[in-house]
Amino acid sequence: MEEQEILLQLNNVFRKCFKRQDITVSPETSAADVTGWDSLTHMILINDIERHFSIKFKLMEIMKFNNVGDMLACIKKKVNT
Amino acid sequence: MNINIRQATEQDKDFIMTAIIEAEKSGADITSYGAIFSLSGDAVKTLVSNILDEGIEEQEMYIPNFLVAEVDGENAAAVSAWIEGESGMTSNIIKANMLAYFLNADILEGAVAKLGLMNEVNISREMGALQLECIYTAEKFRGMGLSGQLINEHIKRKKAEWLSVDKAQIILLKNNSSALMCYEKVGFAIVAEKKCEDEAILKVLPCDTKILMERKLNE
Numbered sequence: 001m002e003e004q005e006i007l008l009q010l011n012n013v014f015r016k017c018f019k020r021q022d023i024t025v026s027p028e029t030s031a032a033d034v035t036g037w038d039s040l041t042h043m044i045l046i047n048d049i050e051r052h053f054s055i056k057f058k059l060m061e062i063m064k065f066n067n068v069g070d071m072l073a074c075i076k077k078k079v080n081t
Numbered sequence: 082m083n084i085n086i087r088q089a090t091e092q093d094k095d096f097i098m099t100a101i102i103e104a105e106k107s108g109a110d111i112t113s114y115g116a117i118f119s120l121s122g123d124a125v126k127t128l129v130s131n132i133l134d135e136g137i138e139e140q141e142m143y144i145p146n147f148l149v150a151e152v153d154g155e156n157a158a159a160v161s162a163w164i165e166g167e168s169g170m171t172s173n174i175i176k177a178n179m180l181a182y183f184l185n186a187d188i189l190e191g192a193v194a195k196l197g198l199m200n201e202v203n204i205s206r207e208m209g210a211l212q213l214e215c216i217y218t219a220e221k222f223r224g225m226g227l228s229g230q231l232i233n234e235h236i237k238r239k240k241a242e243w244l245s246v247d248k249a250q251i252i253l254l255k256n257n258s259s260a261l262m263c264y265e266k267v268g269f270a271i272v273a274e275k276k277c278e279d280e281a282i283l284k285v286l287p288c289d290t291k292i293l294m295e296r297k298l299n300e
Contacts, residue, residue: 031174038203039173040196046181047189059135059182066169 001079006053006072013052017045027069053079082153084227086234089147093156097147098129100159100217107254109287116285117195118180118188132179139163140172141214142179148234150218150227158218158227162235164243165250166208173203195285201277202291204252211239211249211298216260228260229267240298247299256288269294 007027014023018036031037037045049071050056055078065071089097102125105112115125132142140146141161150158165172181189206212213235218227232249239246251264255274273293282289 038200039171039177040193040200042174043177043181043189043196044193046178047186051186057182059137059179062178062182063137063170063175065178 001076003072003076006075006079007068009052010049010068010072010075013048014045017041017048025068027072028067030067049075055079084157084225084230085151085154086148086231087151089144089149089159091144093147093149093159094130094133094144096149096156097133097144097159097215098126099219100147100161101129101142101215102126104215104217107257107287113199113286117199118184118192120188128183131183135179137175137179139165139167139170140175140179141212142176147215148231148238150222150231152222152225152227156219157222157225158231159215160213160217160228160231160235161215162211162213162239164239164246165206165210165212171208172206172212198277198279198282198285201279202275202282202286202289204273204275204291204293206250206252207248209246210295211236211243211246213249213251216251226266228263232264232267236296236298247297249296249298251294252291253294254286254288255290255292261292261294264294268296270296 011023011025014025015021018041023034031042046057046062053075055075057074061074102112105114111122112125114120114128115122120128129142133144137143140163146161146163147159149156163172213232216228236249251269253260271292272295274290276290
């Protein structure tokens with residue numbers, strides 16, 4: 001799957017998780033940029049992403065997610081292997 | 082009576098687990114983890130054990146972050162401490178990562194409403210401030226001032242290691258009056274509180290209000 005396609009799908013996961021249609025994330029987006037991205041939504045978001053892409057992150061992978069780009073790279077690696 | 086304060090090691094894991102779980106209960110019958118995620122006592126123990134085994138720093142459930150007080154060679158009290166956001170990630174997000182990893186999606190989905198209530202009493206920790214958590218003394222050693230000694234020792238050690246740290250913070254439930262008095266004795270004062278107006282919070286926590294206590298370290 002190409003990065004653009006993953007980002008497109010990731011945006012849909014974010015919109016569903018945050019229950020807001022106006023959210024658009026880019027690789028540079030971090031928690032500080034999205035209103036409501038707190039520890040609660042973060043926990044749900046990680047699970048929603050795993051479920052949507054049928055993947056399971058390792059703890060150490062999650063711990064390195066500093067922004068959407070980090071998520072994107074990890075998802076890309078998992079869905080393409 | 083000989084009191085020895087030392088850093089916790091892997092051999093202290095059982096005692097540290099007890100400290101985390103008992104401190105988390107804050108006088109209630111079950112932990113908030115148990116109440117929020119509908120986990121049995123054994124499941125909470127497994128969760129805490131798994132988290133400790135991962136060895137993730139910058140949050141309370143990391144064995145090397147604990148100091149243990151021994152009384153005549155017996156583990157009597159423990160306190161965890163860390164500098165908030167040392168690597169840029171808050172301890173709340175670190176814990177959320179661990180819970181997302183260890184709890185399955187169904188458990189998390191079932192907990193959304195309760196987590197929403199918890200968010201209402203959530204008090205943010207200040208980045209760069211020393212955080213003290215899981216402050217626990219075994220019942221037969223209470224009243225000896227061990228928690229205060231451990232807190233002061235943590236502050237001394239962190240000040241030596243982190244010259245710029247100028248504040249220590251403790252977050253606790255407002256109904257925990259004995260702990261509150263203990264922290265006041267070692268120089269902490271209440272600086273903020275947050276209340277959840279929805280009484281459903283009392284199904285998750287033994288009290289509807291959390292308080293933030295602080296002690297300035299550069300005075």
